Amino acid sequence: MLTLIKNGEIFAPEYLGKKDLLIVNNKIGYIEDEIPVPERFVDIKVIEAAGMYIVPGFIDSHVHIMGGGGEGSYRTRTPELQLTDATLSGITTLVGVIGTDGTTRTMPSLIAKARALEEEGITCYVHTGSYQVPVKTLTDKIEDDLILIDKIIGVGEIAIADHRSSQPTYEEIAKIASAARIGGMLSGKAGIVNVHVGDSYDHLKVIEEVVDKTDIPIRQFHPTHINRNPHLFETGIEYAKKGGYVDFTTSSIPKFLEEGEVKCSLGLRKMLEQGVDISQITFTSDGQASLPDFNKDGDLIGLKIGKVFSLYQEVKDAVQQEGIEISTALRVITQNPAAILKLQQKGKVEAGKDADLVLLNKTDLSIQSVMALGKMMVENGKPVVKGTFED
16 A cells, blocks of 8 residues: 655654655655656555645553543543544554552553554553552563563553552662563563652652662653652752653643643743753653542542643644744654654654654644554544544
């Protein structure tokens, strides 16, 4: 199958200018100044992209694909992600995680959901484990999960600095990181440890203690929710200046922002102004997670649900409201997560890479079309492929 996309301006995410792209099956075959439509040849689908930006498909590396929540008992368990939740948001690659509930949300179910999403047309990986320590793996060993299970690329989300965590010691976190590192090395995967950071003033201390007292490098960890409050955000800046990765959570509600949560688009600008290298920053949505509001005693007093569409919305706000160059802003949901997670076929518009592409309207940066692995999933703002149980 051949698809020719003509006359679009490419942000790869670096700006390449006006180019034509030839998609061959599920890969980007050629990128040229002009690729003529051949006569008397096999059928080629031609997409006119004048007036559009062509950018890499978005990577959301922290999503509760089979639902999350449950902090307010069984009725507060959130629903599974649907295919068009992702594709209408420009997301072509996901990483599924388990959160607070590591009992009724299990690794076999997580992997099954990841495979279901792949059958429906997008790419999906998972991390092994949940908030809890010891880590509940699929094979009873972190290294074995990473080495033997193709879908498992890291560990997490392990909770720290949170009243819902297992209150892990630095020794426990060090052993998890060591196992993830070894498993990653032996399988050619990132073996990253995805870390949920809560509201506590302990912040990132347990990670920093591991880095200070062992030989495990700081970039073995990928701490998320770094924008959840001003004091954690400031700690995150210093952590990033030491060389660590930091991840912003884009799902939010007005109440959280009023109480001091740092809006991702603003936080990105502030971190860049503080000299943090853009390659160390990612955005994730925490989609389908519950957004619980607790009082000072730890009692649940409110609950919302995270949405994956917030991922690109915050990138767009970074460009339109904070004045960040689009090539820079796009990196936090394309090139950066691909590099951190060693997803070598993802994150860039480049010959030989997977044909995961998003076409944006140049005028308002709205999502017009989405292609995943060479297949059109969204066209002119409408889904052309729906999940198995979607109307």
